[in-house]
Amino acid sequence: MSDRLDHVFAALADPTRRDLVARLARADATxxxxxxxxxxxxxxxxxxxSVLERAGLVTKSKDAQRRTVRLEAEVFDLMTxxxxxxxxxxxxxYQRLDAVLAELDEDGTPKSPTTPTTHSSEESAAKERAS
Amino acid sequence: MSDRLDHVFAALADPTRRDLVARLARADATxxxxxxxxxxxxxxxxxxxSVLERAGLVTKSKDAQRRTVRLEAEVFDLMTxxxxxxxxxxxxxYQRLDAVLAELDEDGTPKSPTTPTTHSSEESAAKERAS
DNA sequence: CATTTATTCAACCAAATGGTTGACAACCTA
DNA sequence: TAGGTTGTCAACCATTTGGTTGAATAAATG
Structure with a gap:
Protein backbone atom coordinates (compact mmCIF):
# COMPACT_ATOMS: atom_id res chain seq x y z
CA MET A 1 0.00 0.00 0.00
CA SER A 2 2.46 2.60 1.15
CA ASP A 3 5.70 1.79 -0.58
CA ARG A 4 5.67 5.49 -1.34
CA LEU A 5 5.73 6.49 2.31
CA ASP A 6 8.81 4.31 2.83
CA HIS A 7 10.73 6.46 0.41
CA VAL A 8 9.31 9.77 1.56
CA PHE A 9 10.07 9.26 5.23
CA ALA A 10 13.47 7.75 4.47
CA ALA A 11 14.30 10.72 2.25
CA LEU A 12 13.47 13.20 5.00
CA ALA A 13 15.41 11.30 7.65
CA ASP A 14 18.64 12.87 6.39
CA PRO A 15 19.41 16.42 7.58
CA THR A 16 21.11 17.41 4.32
CA ARG A 17 18.04 16.37 2.35
CA ARG A 18 15.71 18.19 4.73
CA ASP A 19 17.84 21.29 4.19
CA LEU A 20 17.56 20.82 0.43
CA VAL A 21 13.79 20.68 0.78
CA ALA A 22 13.84 23.80 2.95
CA ARG A 23 15.83 25.69 0.34
CA LEU A 24 13.77 24.41 -2.56
CA ALA A 25 10.64 25.60 -0.81
CA ARG A 26 11.96 29.13 -1.33
CA ALA A 27 13.21 28.78 -4.89
CA ASP A 28 13.99 26.23 -7.58
CA ALA A 29 17.69 25.61 -8.07
CA THR A 30 20.13 23.62 -10.16
CA SER A 50 17.99 11.54 -6.73
CA VAL A 51 16.76 10.16 -3.43
CA LEU A 52 14.33 13.08 -3.11
CA GLU A 53 13.26 12.49 -6.70
CA ARG A 54 12.62 8.79 -6.16
CA ALA A 55 10.46 9.73 -3.20
CA GLY A 56 8.45 12.06 -5.43
CA LEU A 57 9.37 15.10 -3.35
CA VAL A 58 11.18 16.73 -6.23
CA THR A 59 11.31 16.78 -10.02
CA LYS A 60 14.16 17.63 -12.34
CA SER A 61 13.73 19.51 -15.61
CA LYS A 62 16.57 19.75 -18.07
CA ASP A 63 17.75 23.16 -19.21
CA ALA A 64 20.89 22.72 -21.38
CA GLN A 65 23.44 20.93 -19.16
CA ARG A 66 21.68 22.12 -16.05
CA ARG A 67 18.99 20.25 -14.15
CA THR A 68 16.59 22.57 -12.44
CA VAL A 69 15.15 20.98 -9.35
CA ARG A 70 11.65 21.84 -8.20
CA LEU A 71 9.86 20.87 -5.01
CA GLU A 72 6.60 18.95 -5.48
CA ALA A 73 4.23 19.86 -2.68
CA GLU A 74 1.60 17.16 -3.23
CA VAL A 75 3.58 14.40 -1.57
CA PHE A 76 3.52 16.40 1.64
CA ASP A 77 -0.20 15.79 1.82
CA LEU A 78 0.38 12.04 1.84
CA MET A 79 2.56 12.37 4.91
CA THR A 80 0.29 14.82 6.66
CA TYR A 94 -7.03 9.27 25.30
CA GLN A 95 -10.17 11.34 25.60
CA ARG A 96 -12.33 8.20 25.78
CA LEU A 97 -10.06 6.87 28.49
CA ASP A 98 -10.12 10.10 30.44
CA ALA A 99 -13.90 10.06 30.28
CA VAL A 100 -14.03 6.51 31.59
CA LEU A 101 -11.65 7.37 34.38
CA ALA A 102 -13.72 10.41 35.30
CA GLU A 103 -16.82 8.22 35.59
CA LEU A 104 -14.99 5.68 37.71
CA ASP A 105 -13.89 8.53 39.90
CA GLU A 106 -17.50 9.50 40.57
CA ASP A 107 -19.27 6.29 41.58
CA GLY A 108 -17.02 3.45 40.52
CA THR A 109 -19.48 1.96 38.01
CA PRO A 110 -18.87 2.38 34.30
CA LYS A 111 -22.14 3.43 32.70
CA SER A 112 -22.52 3.87 28.93
CA PRO A 113 -19.74 1.83 27.34
CA THR A 114 -18.48 4.44 24.87
CA THR A 115 -16.63 2.42 22.24
CA PRO A 116 -16.07 -1.25 23.03
CA THR A 117 -12.52 -1.98 24.06
CA THR A 118 -10.97 -4.03 21.30
CA HIS A 119 -7.58 -4.79 22.67
CA SER A 120 -6.72 -7.08 25.56
CA SER A 121 -4.33 -4.74 27.28
CA GLU A 122 -6.70 -1.80 27.44
CA GLU A 123 -7.47 -2.10 31.17
CA SER A 124 -3.84 -2.15 32.17
CA ALA A 125 -3.38 0.83 29.89
CA ALA A 126 -6.04 2.68 31.82
CA LYS A 127 -4.40 1.71 35.10
CA GLU A 128 -1.05 2.98 33.88
CA ARG A 129 -2.49 6.22 32.61
CA ALA A 130 -4.19 6.90 35.92
CA SER A 131 -0.85 7.10 37.73
CA MET B 1 18.58 21.67 15.90
CA SER B 2 16.61 18.77 14.48
CA ASP B 3 18.49 15.71 15.56
CA ARG B 4 15.09 14.63 16.79
CA LEU B 5 13.53 14.78 13.33
CA ASP B 6 16.29 12.52 12.03
CA HIS B 7 15.14 9.78 14.35
CA VAL B 8 11.44 10.37 13.89
CA PHE B 9 11.50 10.26 10.09
CA ALA B 10 13.92 7.34 10.07
CA ALA B 11 11.67 5.44 12.48
CA LEU B 12 8.63 5.90 10.26
CA ALA B 13 10.49 4.92 7.09
CA ASP B 14 10.03 1.26 7.98
CA PRO B 15 6.64 -0.32 7.15
CA THR B 16 6.69 -2.62 10.17
CA ARG B 17 7.24 0.32 12.48
CA ARG B 18 4.50 2.35 10.80
CA ASP B 19 2.20 -0.62 11.35
CA LEU B 20 3.20 -0.71 15.00
CA VAL B 21 2.32 2.97 15.29
CA ALA B 22 -1.00 2.34 13.56
CA ARG B 23 -1.86 -0.43 15.99
CA LEU B 24 -0.66 1.52 19.02
CA ALA B 25 -2.89 4.40 18.00
CA ARG B 26 -5.83 2.10 18.74
CA ALA B 27 -4.58 0.54 21.95
CA ASP B 28 -1.51 0.14 24.12
CA ALA B 29 0.10 -3.28 23.88
CA THR B 30 2.97 -5.34 25.25
CA SER B 50 13.38 0.53 20.72
CA VAL B 51 13.79 2.52 17.54
CA LEU B 52 10.36 4.06 18.01
CA GLU B 53 11.26 4.77 21.64
CA ARG B 54 14.54 6.48 20.75
CA ALA B 55 12.57 8.66 18.33
CA GLY B 56 10.22 9.63 21.16
CA LEU B 57 7.22 8.19 19.37
CA VAL B 58 6.61 5.62 22.06
CA THR B 59 7.25 4.98 25.76
CA LYS B 60 7.56 1.71 27.63
CA SER B 61 6.21 1.14 31.15
CA LYS B 62 7.14 -1.96 33.08
CA ASP B 63 4.39 -4.17 34.43
CA ALA B 64 5.95 -7.34 35.91
CA GLN B 65 7.88 -8.99 33.09
CA ARG B 66 5.78 -7.22 30.51
CA ARG B 67 6.56 -3.88 28.91
CA THR B 68 3.47 -1.99 27.95
CA VAL B 69 4.11 0.25 24.97
CA ARG B 70 2.20 3.50 24.56
CA LEU B 71 2.12 5.90 21.64
CA GLU B 72 3.20 9.46 22.40
CA ALA B 73 1.28 11.84 20.19
CA GLU B 74 3.25 15.01 20.88
CA VAL B 75 6.12 14.13 18.55
CA PHE B 76 3.68 14.07 15.67
CA ASP B 77 3.26 17.80 16.07
CA LEU B 78 6.98 18.29 15.46
CA MET B 79 6.69 16.53 12.10
CA THR B 80 3.48 18.23 11.10
CA TYR B 94 3.70 29.11 -6.63
CA GLN B 95 0.89 31.59 -6.13
CA ARG B 96 3.32 34.51 -6.36
CA LEU B 97 4.68 33.06 -9.58
CA ASP B 98 1.24 32.49 -11.04
CA ALA B 99 0.38 36.09 -10.26
CA VAL B 100 3.51 37.35 -12.01
CA LEU B 101 2.78 35.19 -15.03
CA ALA B 102 -0.77 36.48 -15.16
CA GLU B 103 0.51 40.05 -15.21
CA LEU B 104 3.01 39.27 -17.93
CA ASP B 105 0.18 37.74 -19.89
CA GLU B 106 -1.73 41.02 -19.83
CA ASP B 107 0.72 43.68 -20.96
CA GLY B 108 4.16 42.17 -20.64
CA THR B 109 5.40 44.59 -17.99
CA PRO B 110 5.78 43.40 -14.42
CA LYS B 111 4.20 46.04 -12.17
CA SER B 112 4.30 45.77 -8.36
CA PRO B 113 7.19 43.44 -7.59
CA THR B 114 5.38 41.20 -5.08
CA THR B 115 8.23 39.68 -3.10
CA PRO B 116 11.72 40.26 -4.46
CA THR B 117 13.15 37.22 -6.17
CA THR B 118 15.96 35.99 -3.98
CA HIS B 119 17.34 33.13 -5.99
CA SER B 120 19.20 33.32 -9.25
CA SER B 121 17.28 30.57 -11.01
CA GLU B 122 13.87 32.03 -10.41
CA GLU B 123 13.33 33.31 -13.95
CA SER B 124 14.12 30.00 -15.56
CA ALA B 125 11.80 28.46 -13.02
CA ALA B 126 9.04 30.73 -14.20
CA LYS B 127 9.79 29.82 -17.79
CA GLU B 128 9.64 26.12 -16.99
CA ARG B 129 6.44 26.46 -15.03
CA ALA B 130 4.80 28.33 -17.89
CA SER B 131 5.13 25.34 -20.20
C1' DC C 1 37.16 21.38 -33.52
C1' DA C 2 38.78 21.82 -28.69
C1' DT C 3 37.54 23.23 -24.21
C1' DT C 4 34.98 24.29 -20.38
C1' DT C 5 30.66 23.58 -17.65
C1' DA C 6 27.08 20.71 -15.43
C1' DT C 7 25.71 16.41 -14.27
C1' DT C 8 25.66 11.56 -13.92
C1' DC C 9 27.65 6.79 -13.82
C1' DA C 10 30.71 3.27 -11.71
C1' DA C 11 33.41 1.27 -8.38
C1' DC C 12 34.69 1.39 -3.94
C1' DC C 13 34.51 1.88 1.31
C1' DA C 14 32.95 2.44 6.22
C1' DA C 15 29.04 2.60 8.94
C1' DA C 16 24.24 1.82 9.86
C1' DT C 17 20.07 -1.22 9.36
C1' DG C 18 17.07 -5.14 9.77
C1' DG C 19 17.13 -9.49 10.52
C1' DT C 20 18.86 -14.01 12.77
C1' DT C 21 20.10 -17.28 16.92
C1' DG C 22 21.68 -18.15 21.68
C1' DA C 23 22.20 -16.79 26.38
C1' DC C 24 20.64 -14.30 30.26
C1' DA C 25 17.75 -11.53 33.58
C1' DA C 26 13.58 -10.66 35.87
C1' DC C 27 9.37 -11.93 37.38
C1' DC C 28 5.22 -14.83 38.40
C1' DT C 29 3.56 -19.38 39.88
C1' DA C 30 3.26 -24.34 41.06
C1' DT D 1 13.02 -23.77 45.04
C1' DA D 2 12.16 -25.12 40.28
C1' DG D 3 10.11 -23.93 36.10
C1' DG D 4 7.69 -21.18 32.66
C1' DT D 5 6.98 -16.26 30.64
C1' DT D 6 8.49 -11.99 28.85
C1' DG D 7 11.83 -9.21 27.26
C1' DT D 8 16.58 -7.65 26.43
C1' DC D 9 21.58 -8.26 25.37
C1' DA D 10 25.30 -9.97 22.35
C1' DA D 11 27.29 -11.60 18.40
C1' DC D 12 26.79 -12.32 13.84
C1' DC D 13 25.37 -11.64 8.82
C1' DA D 14 23.60 -9.54 4.41
C1' DT D 15 22.04 -5.34 2.54
C1' DT D 16 21.55 -0.41 2.33
C1' DT D 17 23.33 4.15 2.96
C1' DG D 18 26.17 8.21 2.60
C1' DG D 19 30.20 9.45 1.28
C1' DT D 20 34.57 9.28 -1.80
C1' DT D 21 37.28 9.50 -6.45
C1' DG D 22 37.69 8.88 -11.47
C1' DA D 23 35.70 8.52 -15.91
C1' DA D 24 31.93 9.45 -19.21
C1' DT D 25 28.19 12.19 -21.28
C1' DA D 26 26.04 16.37 -23.05
C1' DA D 27 25.78 20.91 -24.19
C1' DA D 28 27.44 25.80 -24.52
C1' DT D 29 31.50 28.54 -26.04
C1' DG D 30 36.31 29.78 -27.64
Missing amino acids: VGELAEPYDMSVQAVSKHV KWIERYRREAEAR | VGELAEPYDMSVQAVSKHV KWIERYRREAEAR
Missing part, protein backbone atom coordinates in the same frame (compact mmCIF):
# COMPACT_ATOMS: atom_id res chain seq x y z
CA VAL A 31 22.12 20.73 -8.74
CA GLY A 32 25.27 22.83 -8.77
CA GLU A 33 23.63 25.67 -6.91
CA LEU A 34 22.25 23.25 -4.37
CA ALA A 35 25.68 21.73 -3.82
CA GLU A 36 27.56 24.98 -3.08
CA PRO A 37 26.82 25.47 0.64
CA TYR A 38 27.75 21.96 1.70
CA ASP A 39 31.13 20.54 2.51
CA MET A 40 30.67 17.58 0.19
CA SER A 41 31.11 16.66 -3.45
CA VAL A 42 28.63 17.62 -6.17
CA GLN A 43 28.16 13.93 -6.82
CA ALA A 44 26.99 13.37 -3.27
CA VAL A 45 24.42 16.16 -3.59
CA SER A 46 23.33 14.75 -6.94
CA LYS A 47 22.68 11.47 -5.16
CA HIS A 48 20.68 13.23 -2.47
CA VAL A 49 18.57 14.92 -5.11
CA LYS A 81 -2.67 12.53 6.12
CA TRP A 82 -0.87 9.53 7.55
CA ILE A 83 0.41 11.43 10.55
CA GLU A 84 -2.82 13.24 11.33
CA ARG A 85 -4.85 10.08 11.07
CA TYR A 86 -3.01 8.25 13.80
CA ARG A 87 -2.48 11.33 15.92
CA ARG A 88 -6.22 11.90 15.94
CA GLU A 89 -6.92 8.22 16.69
CA ALA A 90 -4.52 8.30 19.60
CA GLU A 91 -5.92 11.55 20.97
CA ALA A 92 -9.49 10.32 20.60
CA ARG A 93 -8.58 7.20 22.54
CA VAL B 31 5.98 -6.24 23.15
CA GLY B 32 4.78 -9.84 22.92
CA GLU B 33 1.34 -8.79 21.73
CA LEU B 34 2.89 -6.49 19.19
CA ALA B 35 5.12 -9.25 17.88
CA GLU B 36 2.38 -11.83 17.24
CA PRO B 37 1.09 -10.78 13.80
CA TYR B 38 4.50 -10.56 12.18
CA ASP B 39 6.58 -13.27 10.63
CA MET B 40 9.69 -12.29 12.59
CA SER B 41 11.27 -12.95 15.95
CA VAL B 42 10.21 -11.21 19.16
CA GLN B 43 13.72 -9.81 19.38
CA ALA B 44 13.33 -8.10 16.05
CA VAL B 45 10.08 -6.47 17.15
CA SER B 46 11.73 -5.47 20.42
CA LYS B 47 14.37 -3.71 18.38
CA HIS B 48 11.72 -1.94 16.31
CA VAL B 49 10.02 -0.75 19.47
CA LYS B 81 5.00 21.62 11.85
CA TRP B 82 8.08 20.91 9.76
CA ILE B 83 6.07 19.55 6.84
CA GLU B 84 3.40 22.22 6.84
CA ARG B 85 5.94 25.01 7.06
CA TYR B 86 7.67 24.11 3.81
CA ARG B 87 4.52 23.03 2.06
CA ARG B 88 3.03 26.44 2.75
CA GLU B 89 6.22 28.21 1.65
CA ALA B 90 6.23 26.28 -1.60
CA GLU B 91 2.56 26.88 -2.29
CA ALA B 92 2.87 30.58 -1.49
CA ARG B 93 5.74 30.80 -3.94
Whole structure:
Protein backbone atom coordinates (compact mmCIF):
# COMPACT_ATOMS: atom_id res chain seq x y z
CA MET A 1 0.00 0.00 0.00
CA SER A 2 2.46 2.60 1.15
CA ASP A 3 5.70 1.79 -0.58
CA ARG A 4 5.67 5.49 -1.34
CA LEU A 5 5.73 6.49 2.31
CA ASP A 6 8.81 4.31 2.83
CA HIS A 7 10.73 6.46 0.41
CA VAL A 8 9.31 9.77 1.56
CA PHE A 9 10.07 9.26 5.23
CA ALA A 10 13.47 7.75 4.47
CA ALA A 11 14.30 10.72 2.25
CA LEU A 12 13.47 13.20 5.00
CA ALA A 13 15.41 11.30 7.65
CA ASP A 14 18.64 12.87 6.39
CA PRO A 15 19.41 16.42 7.58
CA THR A 16 21.11 17.41 4.32
CA ARG A 17 18.04 16.37 2.35
CA ARG A 18 15.71 18.19 4.73
CA ASP A 19 17.84 21.29 4.19
CA LEU A 20 17.56 20.82 0.43
CA VAL A 21 13.79 20.68 0.78
CA ALA A 22 13.84 23.80 2.95
CA ARG A 23 15.83 25.69 0.34
CA LEU A 24 13.77 24.41 -2.56
CA ALA A 25 10.64 25.60 -0.81
CA ARG A 26 11.96 29.13 -1.33
CA ALA A 27 13.21 28.78 -4.89
CA ASP A 28 13.99 26.23 -7.58
CA ALA A 29 17.69 25.61 -8.07
CA THR A 30 20.13 23.62 -10.16
CA VAL A 31 22.12 20.73 -8.74
CA GLY A 32 25.27 22.83 -8.77
CA GLU A 33 23.63 25.67 -6.91
CA LEU A 34 22.25 23.25 -4.37
CA ALA A 35 25.68 21.73 -3.82
CA GLU A 36 27.56 24.98 -3.08
CA PRO A 37 26.82 25.47 0.64
CA TYR A 38 27.75 21.96 1.70
CA ASP A 39 31.13 20.54 2.51
CA MET A 40 30.67 17.58 0.19
CA SER A 41 31.11 16.66 -3.45
CA VAL A 42 28.63 17.62 -6.17
CA GLN A 43 28.16 13.93 -6.82
CA ALA A 44 26.99 13.37 -3.27
CA VAL A 45 24.42 16.16 -3.59
CA SER A 46 23.33 14.75 -6.94
CA LYS A 47 22.68 11.47 -5.16
CA HIS A 48 20.68 13.23 -2.47
CA VAL A 49 18.57 14.92 -5.11
CA SER A 50 17.99 11.54 -6.73
CA VAL A 51 16.76 10.16 -3.43
CA LEU A 52 14.33 13.08 -3.11
CA GLU A 53 13.26 12.49 -6.70
CA ARG A 54 12.62 8.79 -6.16
CA ALA A 55 10.46 9.73 -3.20
CA GLY A 56 8.45 12.06 -5.43
CA LEU A 57 9.37 15.10 -3.35
CA VAL A 58 11.18 16.73 -6.23
CA THR A 59 11.31 16.78 -10.02
CA LYS A 60 14.16 17.63 -12.34
CA SER A 61 13.73 19.51 -15.61
CA LYS A 62 16.57 19.75 -18.07
CA ASP A 63 17.75 23.16 -19.21
CA ALA A 64 20.89 22.72 -21.38
CA GLN A 65 23.44 20.93 -19.16
CA ARG A 66 21.68 22.12 -16.05
CA ARG A 67 18.99 20.25 -14.15
CA THR A 68 16.59 22.57 -12.44
CA VAL A 69 15.15 20.98 -9.35
CA ARG A 70 11.65 21.84 -8.20
CA LEU A 71 9.86 20.87 -5.01
CA GLU A 72 6.60 18.95 -5.48
CA ALA A 73 4.23 19.86 -2.68
CA GLU A 74 1.60 17.16 -3.23
CA VAL A 75 3.58 14.40 -1.57
CA PHE A 76 3.52 16.40 1.64
CA ASP A 77 -0.20 15.79 1.82
CA LEU A 78 0.38 12.04 1.84
CA MET A 79 2.56 12.37 4.91
CA THR A 80 0.29 14.82 6.66
CA LYS A 81 -2.67 12.53 6.12
CA TRP A 82 -0.87 9.53 7.55
CA ILE A 83 0.41 11.43 10.55
CA GLU A 84 -2.82 13.24 11.33
CA ARG A 85 -4.85 10.08 11.07
CA TYR A 86 -3.01 8.25 13.80
CA ARG A 87 -2.48 11.33 15.92
CA ARG A 88 -6.22 11.90 15.94
CA GLU A 89 -6.92 8.22 16.69
CA ALA A 90 -4.52 8.30 19.60
CA GLU A 91 -5.92 11.55 20.97
CA ALA A 92 -9.49 10.32 20.60
CA ARG A 93 -8.58 7.20 22.54
CA TYR A 94 -7.03 9.27 25.30
CA GLN A 95 -10.17 11.34 25.60
CA ARG A 96 -12.33 8.20 25.78
CA LEU A 97 -10.06 6.87 28.49
CA ASP A 98 -10.12 10.10 30.44
CA ALA A 99 -13.90 10.06 30.28
CA VAL A 100 -14.03 6.51 31.59
CA LEU A 101 -11.65 7.37 34.38
CA ALA A 102 -13.72 10.41 35.30
CA GLU A 103 -16.82 8.22 35.59
CA LEU A 104 -14.99 5.68 37.71
CA ASP A 105 -13.89 8.53 39.90
CA GLU A 106 -17.50 9.50 40.57
CA ASP A 107 -19.27 6.29 41.58
CA GLY A 108 -17.02 3.45 40.52
CA THR A 109 -19.48 1.96 38.01
CA PRO A 110 -18.87 2.38 34.30
CA LYS A 111 -22.14 3.43 32.70
CA SER A 112 -22.52 3.87 28.93
CA PRO A 113 -19.74 1.83 27.34
CA THR A 114 -18.48 4.44 24.87
CA THR A 115 -16.63 2.42 22.24
CA PRO A 116 -16.07 -1.25 23.03
CA THR A 117 -12.52 -1.98 24.06
CA THR A 118 -10.97 -4.03 21.30
CA HIS A 119 -7.58 -4.79 22.67
CA SER A 120 -6.72 -7.08 25.56
CA SER A 121 -4.33 -4.74 27.28
CA GLU A 122 -6.70 -1.80 27.44
CA GLU A 123 -7.47 -2.10 31.17
CA SER A 124 -3.84 -2.15 32.17
CA ALA A 125 -3.38 0.83 29.89
CA ALA A 126 -6.04 2.68 31.82
CA LYS A 127 -4.40 1.71 35.10
CA GLU A 128 -1.05 2.98 33.88
CA ARG A 129 -2.49 6.22 32.61
CA ALA A 130 -4.19 6.90 35.92
CA SER A 131 -0.85 7.10 37.73
CA MET B 1 18.58 21.67 15.90
CA SER B 2 16.61 18.77 14.48
CA ASP B 3 18.49 15.71 15.56
CA ARG B 4 15.09 14.63 16.79
CA LEU B 5 13.53 14.78 13.33
CA ASP B 6 16.29 12.52 12.03
CA HIS B 7 15.14 9.78 14.35
CA VAL B 8 11.44 10.37 13.89
CA PHE B 9 11.50 10.26 10.09
CA ALA B 10 13.92 7.34 10.07
CA ALA B 11 11.67 5.44 12.48
CA LEU B 12 8.63 5.90 10.26
CA ALA B 13 10.49 4.92 7.09
CA ASP B 14 10.03 1.26 7.98
CA PRO B 15 6.64 -0.32 7.15
CA THR B 16 6.69 -2.62 10.17
CA ARG B 17 7.24 0.32 12.48
CA ARG B 18 4.50 2.35 10.80
CA ASP B 19 2.20 -0.62 11.35
CA LEU B 20 3.20 -0.71 15.00
CA VAL B 21 2.32 2.97 15.29
CA ALA B 22 -1.00 2.34 13.56
CA ARG B 23 -1.86 -0.43 15.99
CA LEU B 24 -0.66 1.52 19.02
CA ALA B 25 -2.89 4.40 18.00
CA ARG B 26 -5.83 2.10 18.74
CA ALA B 27 -4.58 0.54 21.95
CA ASP B 28 -1.51 0.14 24.12
CA ALA B 29 0.10 -3.28 23.88
CA THR B 30 2.97 -5.34 25.25
CA VAL B 31 5.98 -6.24 23.15
CA GLY B 32 4.78 -9.84 22.92
CA GLU B 33 1.34 -8.79 21.73
CA LEU B 34 2.89 -6.49 19.19
CA ALA B 35 5.12 -9.25 17.88
CA GLU B 36 2.38 -11.83 17.24
CA PRO B 37 1.09 -10.78 13.80
CA TYR B 38 4.50 -10.56 12.18
CA ASP B 39 6.58 -13.27 10.63
CA MET B 40 9.69 -12.29 12.59
CA SER B 41 11.27 -12.95 15.95
CA VAL B 42 10.21 -11.21 19.16
CA GLN B 43 13.72 -9.81 19.38
CA ALA B 44 13.33 -8.10 16.05
CA VAL B 45 10.08 -6.47 17.15
CA SER B 46 11.73 -5.47 20.42
CA LYS B 47 14.37 -3.71 18.38
CA HIS B 48 11.72 -1.94 16.31
CA VAL B 49 10.02 -0.75 19.47
CA SER B 50 13.38 0.53 20.72
CA VAL B 51 13.79 2.52 17.54
CA LEU B 52 10.36 4.06 18.01
CA GLU B 53 11.26 4.77 21.64
CA ARG B 54 14.54 6.48 20.75
CA ALA B 55 12.57 8.66 18.33
CA GLY B 56 10.22 9.63 21.16
CA LEU B 57 7.22 8.19 19.37
CA VAL B 58 6.61 5.62 22.06
CA THR B 59 7.25 4.98 25.76
CA LYS B 60 7.56 1.71 27.63
CA SER B 61 6.21 1.14 31.15
CA LYS B 62 7.14 -1.96 33.08
CA ASP B 63 4.39 -4.17 34.43
CA ALA B 64 5.95 -7.34 35.91
CA GLN B 65 7.88 -8.99 33.09
CA ARG B 66 5.78 -7.22 30.51
CA ARG B 67 6.56 -3.88 28.91
CA THR B 68 3.47 -1.99 27.95
CA VAL B 69 4.11 0.25 24.97
CA ARG B 70 2.20 3.50 24.56
CA LEU B 71 2.12 5.90 21.64
CA GLU B 72 3.20 9.46 22.40
CA ALA B 73 1.28 11.84 20.19
CA GLU B 74 3.25 15.01 20.88
CA VAL B 75 6.12 14.13 18.55
CA PHE B 76 3.68 14.07 15.67
CA ASP B 77 3.26 17.80 16.07
CA LEU B 78 6.98 18.29 15.46
CA MET B 79 6.69 16.53 12.10
CA THR B 80 3.48 18.23 11.10
CA LYS B 81 5.00 21.62 11.85
CA TRP B 82 8.08 20.91 9.76
CA ILE B 83 6.07 19.55 6.84
CA GLU B 84 3.40 22.22 6.84
CA ARG B 85 5.94 25.01 7.06
CA TYR B 86 7.67 24.11 3.81
CA ARG B 87 4.52 23.03 2.06
CA ARG B 88 3.03 26.44 2.75
CA GLU B 89 6.22 28.21 1.65
CA ALA B 90 6.23 26.28 -1.60
CA GLU B 91 2.56 26.88 -2.29
CA ALA B 92 2.87 30.58 -1.49
CA ARG B 93 5.74 30.80 -3.94
CA TYR B 94 3.70 29.11 -6.63
CA GLN B 95 0.89 31.59 -6.13
CA ARG B 96 3.32 34.51 -6.36
CA LEU B 97 4.68 33.06 -9.58
CA ASP B 98 1.24 32.49 -11.04
CA ALA B 99 0.38 36.09 -10.26
CA VAL B 100 3.51 37.35 -12.01
CA LEU B 101 2.78 35.19 -15.03
CA ALA B 102 -0.77 36.48 -15.16
CA GLU B 103 0.51 40.05 -15.21
CA LEU B 104 3.01 39.27 -17.93
CA ASP B 105 0.18 37.74 -19.89
CA GLU B 106 -1.73 41.02 -19.83
CA ASP B 107 0.72 43.68 -20.96
CA GLY B 108 4.16 42.17 -20.64
CA THR B 109 5.40 44.59 -17.99
CA PRO B 110 5.78 43.40 -14.42
CA LYS B 111 4.20 46.04 -12.17
CA SER B 112 4.30 45.77 -8.36
CA PRO B 113 7.19 43.44 -7.59
CA THR B 114 5.38 41.20 -5.08
CA THR B 115 8.23 39.68 -3.10
CA PRO B 116 11.72 40.26 -4.46
CA THR B 117 13.15 37.22 -6.17
CA THR B 118 15.96 35.99 -3.98
CA HIS B 119 17.34 33.13 -5.99
CA SER B 120 19.20 33.32 -9.25
CA SER B 121 17.28 30.57 -11.01
CA GLU B 122 13.87 32.03 -10.41
CA GLU B 123 13.33 33.31 -13.95
CA SER B 124 14.12 30.00 -15.56
CA ALA B 125 11.80 28.46 -13.02
CA ALA B 126 9.04 30.73 -14.20
CA LYS B 127 9.79 29.82 -17.79
CA GLU B 128 9.64 26.12 -16.99
CA ARG B 129 6.44 26.46 -15.03
CA ALA B 130 4.80 28.33 -17.89
CA SER B 131 5.13 25.34 -20.20
C1' DC C 1 37.16 21.38 -33.52
C1' DA C 2 38.78 21.82 -28.69
C1' DT C 3 37.54 23.23 -24.21
C1' DT C 4 34.98 24.29 -20.38
C1' DT C 5 30.66 23.58 -17.65
C1' DA C 6 27.08 20.71 -15.43
C1' DT C 7 25.71 16.41 -14.27
C1' DT C 8 25.66 11.56 -13.92
C1' DC C 9 27.65 6.79 -13.82
C1' DA C 10 30.71 3.27 -11.71
C1' DA C 11 33.41 1.27 -8.38
C1' DC C 12 34.69 1.39 -3.94
C1' DC C 13 34.51 1.88 1.31
C1' DA C 14 32.95 2.44 6.22
C1' DA C 15 29.04 2.60 8.94
C1' DA C 16 24.24 1.82 9.86
C1' DT C 17 20.07 -1.22 9.36
C1' DG C 18 17.07 -5.14 9.77
C1' DG C 19 17.13 -9.49 10.52
C1' DT C 20 18.86 -14.01 12.77
C1' DT C 21 20.10 -17.28 16.92
C1' DG C 22 21.68 -18.15 21.68
C1' DA C 23 22.20 -16.79 26.38
C1' DC C 24 20.64 -14.30 30.26
C1' DA C 25 17.75 -11.53 33.58
C1' DA C 26 13.58 -10.66 35.87
C1' DC C 27 9.37 -11.93 37.38
C1' DC C 28 5.22 -14.83 38.40
C1' DT C 29 3.56 -19.38 39.88
C1' DA C 30 3.26 -24.34 41.06
C1' DT D 1 13.02 -23.77 45.04
C1' DA D 2 12.16 -25.12 40.28
C1' DG D 3 10.11 -23.93 36.10
C1' DG D 4 7.69 -21.18 32.66
C1' DT D 5 6.98 -16.26 30.64
C1' DT D 6 8.49 -11.99 28.85
C1' DG D 7 11.83 -9.21 27.26
C1' DT D 8 16.58 -7.65 26.43
C1' DC D 9 21.58 -8.26 25.37
C1' DA D 10 25.30 -9.97 22.35
C1' DA D 11 27.29 -11.60 18.40
C1' DC D 12 26.79 -12.32 13.84
C1' DC D 13 25.37 -11.64 8.82
C1' DA D 14 23.60 -9.54 4.41
C1' DT D 15 22.04 -5.34 2.54
C1' DT D 16 21.55 -0.41 2.33
C1' DT D 17 23.33 4.15 2.96
C1' DG D 18 26.17 8.21 2.60
C1' DG D 19 30.20 9.45 1.28
C1' DT D 20 34.57 9.28 -1.80
C1' DT D 21 37.28 9.50 -6.45
C1' DG D 22 37.69 8.88 -11.47
C1' DA D 23 35.70 8.52 -15.91
C1' DA D 24 31.93 9.45 -19.21
C1' DT D 25 28.19 12.19 -21.28
C1' DA D 26 26.04 16.37 -23.05
C1' DA D 27 25.78 20.91 -24.19
C1' DA D 28 27.44 25.80 -24.52
C1' DT D 29 31.50 28.54 -26.04
C1' DG D 30 36.31 29.78 -27.64
